Amino acid sequence: MEIAVIGVGHTAFGELWTDSLLDLIVRAQSEALADAGLEPNQIDEIFVANMCAPQLSGQAHLGALAADMLGVSAAGCTIEAACASGSFAVRSAIRSILSGESTVVMVTGAEKLMDSSVELVAESFMSASVRDVEHAKGATFPSLFALVARLYLEKYKITREQLAQVSIKNHAHGAKNPLAHFQREITLEDFTLAPMIADPLTLLDCSPVSDGAASVLLSSVDFAKKLQRPFVRIIACEAAMDCMNIAERENIINLKATTLAAKKAFARAGISHKDINVLEVHDAFSPAELMALEALGFFREGQAAAATVEGITASTGSLPVNVSGGLKAKGHPVGATGIAQIVELTKQLRGDAGIRQLNNPRYALAHNMGGIGTSVVVTILTQSS
Amino acid sequence: MEIAVIGVGHTAFGELWTDSLLDLIVRAQSEALADAGLEPNQIDEIFVANMCAPQLSGQAHLGALAADMLGVSAAGCTIEAACASGSFAVRSAIRSILSGESTVVMVTGAEKLMDSSVELVAESFMSASVRDVEHAKGATFPSLFALVARLYLEKYKITREQLAQVSIKNHAHGAKNPLAHFQREITLEDFTLAPMIADPLTLLDCSPVSDGAASVLLSSVDFAKKLQRPFVRIIACEAAMDCMNIAERENIINLKATTLAAKKAFARAGISHKDINVLEVHDAFSPAELMALEALGFFREGQAAAATVEGITASTGSLPVNVSGGLKAKGHPVGATGIAQIVELTKQLRGDAGIRQLNNPRYALAHNMGGIGTSVVVTILTQSS
Numbered sequence: 001m002e003i004a005v006i007g008v009g010h011t012a013f014g015e016l017w018t019d020s021l022l023d024l025i026v027r028a029q030s031e032a033l034a035d036a037g038l039e040p041n042q043i044d045e046i047f048v049a050n051m052c053a054p055q056l057s058g059q060a061h062l063g064a065l066a067a068d069m070l071g072v073s074a075a076g077c078t079i080e081a082a083c084a085s086g087s088f089a090v091r092s093a094i095r096s097i098l099s100g101e102s103t104v105v106m107v108t109g110a111e112k113l114m115d116s117s118v119e120l121v122a123e124s125f126m127s128a129s130v131r132d133v134e135h136a137k138g139a140t141f142p143s144l145f146a147l148v149a150r151l152y153l154e155k156y157k158i159t160r161e162q163l164a165q166v167s168i169k170n171h172a173h174g175a176k177n178p179l180a181h182f183q184r185e186i187t188l189e190d191f192t193l194a195p196m197i198a199d200p201l202t203l204l205d206c207s208p209v210s211d212g213a214a215s216v217l218l219s220s221v222d223f224a225k226k227l228q229r230p231f232v233r234i235i236a237c238e239a240a241m242d243c244m245n246i247a248e249r250e251n252i253i254n255l256k257a258t259t260l261a262a263k264k265a266f267a268r269a270g271i272s273h274k275d276i277n278v279l280e281v282h283d284a285f286s287p288a289e290l291m292a293l294e295a296l297g298f299f300r301e302g303q304a305a306a307a308t309v310e311g312i313t314a315s316t317g318s319l320p321v322n323v324s325g326g327l328k329a330k331g332h333p334v335g336a337t338g339i340a341q342i343v344e345l346t347k348q349l350r351g352d353a354g355i356r357q358l359n360n361p362r363y364a365l366a367h368n369m370g371g372i373g374t375s376v377v378v379t380i381l382t383q384s385s
Numbered sequence: 386m387e388i389a390v391i392g393v394g395h396t397a398f399g400e401l402w403t404d405s406l407l408d409l410i411v412r413a414q415s416e417a418l419a420d421a422g423l424e425p426n427q428i429d430e431i432f433v434a435n436m437c438a439p440q441l442s443g444q445a446h447l448g449a450l451a452a453d454m455l456g457v458s459a460a461g462c463t464i465e466a467a468c469a470s471g472s473f474a475v476r477s478a479i480r481s482i483l484s485g486e487s488t489v490v491m492v493t494g495a496e497k498l499m500d501s502s503v504e505l506v507a508e509s510f511m512s513a514s515v516r517d518v519e520h521a522k523g524a525t526f527p528s529l530f531a532l533v534a535r536l537y538l539e540k541y542k543i544t545r546e547q548l549a550q551v552s553i554k555n556h557a558h559g560a561k562n563p564l565a566h567f568q569r570e571i572t573l574e575d576f577t578l579a580p581m582i583a584d585p586l587t588l589l590d591c592s593p594v595s596d597g598a599a600s601v602l603l604s605s606v607d608f609a610k611k612l613q614r615p616f617v618r619i620i621a622c623e624a625a626m627d628c629m630n631i632a633e634r635e636n637i638i639n640l641k642a643t644t645l646a647a648k649k650a651f652a653r654a655g656i657s658h659k660d661i662n663v664l665e666v667h668d669a670f671s672p673a674e675l676m677a678l679e680a681l682g683f684f685r686e687g688q689a690a691a692a693t694v695e696g697i698t699a700s701t702g703s704l705p706v707n708v709s710g711g712l713k714a715k716g717h718p719v720g721a722t723g724i725a726q727i728v729e730l731t732k733q734l735r736g737d738a739g740i741r742q743l744n745n746p747r748y749a750l751a752h753n754m755g756g757i758g759t760s761v762v763v764t765i766l767t768q769s770s
Contacts, residue, residue, distance in 0.1 A: 020517070054439045054465075058520065060512040061467040064759045067626045073645060075624035077473040077760070080439075081462040082446040088462040092477055099483035127445040132405070135443065239460035241452045260458060374449045375462070 001268065003094050003234040004224030005381070006104075007036025007217035008343040013331030014181040016211040021053055021112035024213035025062075026069050028336075029108055032215035037229060043217075044102035046076035047093050049085035049109035050335035055124045056116040066108055082128035082370030083284065084239075085109065086214070086338025087377030091237050093218045103223050109340070110213035111333035121209050125334075128371045130245045142206055142285070144246060144372055146198035149287040152253040153200060156302030158290070160200070164191050165308045166286040167204050167329075170322050173315055174329025176356040181210045181331030205286040210331030214340040224384070232349040234342075235271075236380040238264035244374045255295035257376040258367065262296045265365075265378040273297055276380075277361035278348050279319070280341035282369040283326040292367050293321065296378070315356060323348065323356050338368035342379065349383050386653065388479050388619040389609030390766070391489075391602050392421025393728040398597035398716030399566040406438055406497035409598035410447075411454050413721075414493055417600035422614060428602075429487035431461035432477050434470035434494035435720035440509045441501040451493055459491075467513035467755030468669065469624075470494065471599070471723025472762030476622050478603045488608050494725070495598035496718035506594050510719075513756045515630045527591055527670070529631060529757055531583035534672040537638040538585060541687030543675070545585070549576050550693045551671040552589050552714075555707050558700055559714025561741040566595045566716030590671040595716030599725040609769070617734040619727075620656075621765040623649035629759045640680035642761040643752065647681045650750075650763040658682055661765075662746035663733050664704070665726035667754040668711040674698075677752050678706065681763070700741060708733065708741050723753035727764065734768050 009031030011024050019027075025048070033040065048062040059065075063076030079089040086109040093105040113121050126135040134144060153163065167186060174180035186204060194202035224231040240260035246252050266272065273296075281296075283289035290304035298319065299307055307313060313321035324330045324344040327337060345364035347353040366379040394416030396409050404412075410433070418425065433447040444450075448461030464474040471494040478490040498506050511520040519529060538548065552571060559565035571589060579587035609616040625645035631637050651657065658681075666681075668674035675689035683704060684692055692698060698706035709715045709729040712722060730749035732738040751764040 051439075051445055054436075054509075054512050055443075055445075057516060058440075058508065058512050059516040060436055060440075060465055061514075061629065061756060061760070063466050063473075064626055064629050064756060065515070068628050068630075073626045073642065075473070075476070075760075075762075076626060077464050077466040077470075077477075079462055079464060080445055081448050085462075088448075088460075091460070092462075092480070095477070095480045095484040095486055097484075098486065099480045101480055101483065123443065124439075127439050127443050129446070130450070131442060131444040241449055241458045241461060243453050244446065244449050245453075257458065371446055371449060375446070375460075377460075 001235050002221040003097055004219050004221045004231045005216050005234060005342065005346045006219050006224045006227060006231045007032040008346050009035065009215040010179055010340060010343045011213045012179050013210045013212035013333055015114050017114060021057055021059060021110055022065065022069060025066055025108055025110045028213035028215040029070060029106060032217045036217045037227060040070040040072050042104050043070065043072055043074050043106045044104050045074055045096050046106045047089040048076065048078045049089035049339060050078055050111060051080055051082055051085050052111055052113060052124045052334060055127065056120060057112055081375045083334050084338055084368045084370030084375040084377055085335045087368035087379060090342060091239060091377060094234065094237050097218060097220055104217060104219045106215060106217055107339060108213060108215040109336035109338060111335045112211050113209045114211050133245050142198040142201055145285045146201050148252050148372060149285060150200055152287055152291060158305040161188060162305040162309050163286055164188050166289050169308065169314050170283060170326040170328040173323050174325025177325045177330055180325040180329050181208050182329045201285055207284045207327035207332040210333045212331060212333035212336045214336045214343050216339055216342050230350045231384050232346050232381050233384060234379060234381050236265040236268035237377065238268060239377045242374050244371055246372050255291050255373040257373055258292055258295035261376045261378040265380050269380040271363060275363045276365050278323060278345065278358055278364045279321045280324060280344055280366045281321050282367050283322060283328050284332060296367060320358055323358065341366040341368060345381050349381060386620050387606040388482055389604050389606045389616045390619065390727065390731045391604050391609045391612060391616045392417040393731050394420065394600040395564055395725060395728045396598045397564050398595045398718055400499050401596040402499060406442055406444065406495055407450065407454060410451055410493055410495045413598035413600040414455060414491060417602045421602045422612060425455040425457050427489050428455065428457055428459050428491045429489050430459055430481050431491045432474040433461065433463045434474035434724060435463055435496060436465055436467055436470050437496055437498060437509045437719060440512065441505060442497055466760045468719050469723055469753045469755030469760040469762055470720045472753035472764060475724065475727060476624060476762060479619065479622050482603060482605055489602060489604045491600060491602055492724060493598060493600040494721035494723060496720045497596050498594050499596050518630050527583040527586055530670045531586050533637050533757060534670060535585055537672055537676060543690045546573060547690040547694050548671055549573050551674050554693065554699050555668060555711040555713040558708050559710025562710045562715055565710040565714050566593055567714045586670055592669045592712035592717040595718045597716060597718035597721045599721045599728050601724055601727050615735045616769050617731050617766050618769060619764060619766050621650040621653035622762060623653060624762045627759050629756055631757050640676050640758040642758055643677055643680035646761045646763040650765050654765040656748060660748045661750050663708060663730065663743055663749045664706045665709060665729055666706050666752045668707055668713050669717060681752060700743065705743055708743065726751040726753060730766050734766060
């Protein structure tokens, strides 16, 4: 697959009280254009990833607004696949380029959640579940994931102390990311004070509600080469789905769609797990990172917790996971999340990730998940040559 | 462009009180599969076009639900571009097939509006405008379009009687469509009783609020030929955008994006206006049909009304427009609208449009518009050979 990431943009993630949704879109897009050295009129097509703006801000039609903000007549539409919206937008952009219909595509993910009450945000998130079944029973996303987490933790006898290491690691990573929602470390002691959200998930096991936007400019590799600037290549971007209602699944702790998408992605990329040097994984809740790493095939079932405790997945370990801080510390502005993963991995592969730069990673993998493992995209990137 | 429409599905449009959004999606998808003679597991990818479900039904993540309803793990996401959502979904499906990433793609548009109050529906529609500007001023879509319509009608001295012929024609067409929301004719006399919605638009100038779903199954032409069933070809599907806030436009009665998309589509198809035998045009409001026909290049500015009075755009005329009944009489379930246009034109080109079948049309054009002419897609179809 011959797709290049030629520019990236990423606003701060967090409680951005003074920025509107459009402010965030404009900032991320402008930064990506400047990074690529392109003008707006060189964009052939725009995809905007967003989930909550229609519900929380009464604003749909964001593809047209994103084009408007750039002052171009290039076609724009919104892509939504719950928390995987960003990756599905990247996937559509890739298809536009591979089809020859577009050469340069802007992909922007954005979310503005702070204007709304916690109740409205929680309800909006539940629109990613089966409304008439799961929401109607009073479930929230943390409570649904808690059902999965409890079974997973009990089955593999993972302790509270082991699980805490996921968030402790990601907060340590986030402390080195100037764009992260939380730029401070946490300790095991902090967990004793953390309020329970949905047993066994405490506040420190849950990713936050964040505002933010991220953009990637994608192009054909031929176009990228002509720019004579650093770029990275996407060599696989594969999706798979699981049934949405978790009560209907054979095994709720088996992230089937993640496994399927990963198999397809590795086959497409023609590389193996040992080639991957850095991962961004969808840690909406701390056990999700462990389960994802296992479903992706990096650890055997039930083994990721011990690996985390050993430091294997830390930025100083052999398989750094969520060096950006992950959803937990970097933040989780839903539509922006999948795109922000690509931004981080692009920076790591280009060697310009600042104080969190890893030692010359060659292959990188992003895992983005919508719903409780329902819609999954696995993307593999590598250096330009 | 080598894209085939190999199957179509279309629920009744109207006040479907006993059907849920998922019921409608299931029915349209099943019908399209049966029409193509395919099984769900032959689908490589799914796009769902929807605008209002997150706001009105608290249900997002429809791509995953559509896949779920089919029992497949094929990737699915939602595409939204206001009232042009359906055509943008078709456009994405085309790109997936042209890229070689997918062979068979299901495109489903669906909307469930009847569960909600008129106020909520009107507010949801306004999310397709610039929320903080146009909605904040208290505008609704009929009131915004009324500004445009008034200027257009005054400039070209189009009378109430002339304008009425658009809706009278489309209702006459709808009377022959068993799936139409309104299957009855209206007369000029009815306009004297029609309540004013936003001067100069009466109730009979406005498309209704409808429930409904429509699906098209697209594939490569090679795949379609192997099926040995009737299919039609899409030979152009081009989009263009205008700035969203109509107050910022140079000329609000100039549907710039429509003109641009049409130019691109005709160039792509390699045919001219005189080759087109049938059109489905976005008549959300009756003057929109006239303005669109002119912006598309079928009539000179200000001439479409006289042509309508002459009967040129009737099913018995030389350029039949909205033989399905159009948005006015067939109904306008937002996300389904653009896809329903393709369903109607496919039936006309295949020769199985029942009592409204035209005499062997060879080329067909669909015009789908989101916002006040903001996001526009023009699609050209032709017979399989």
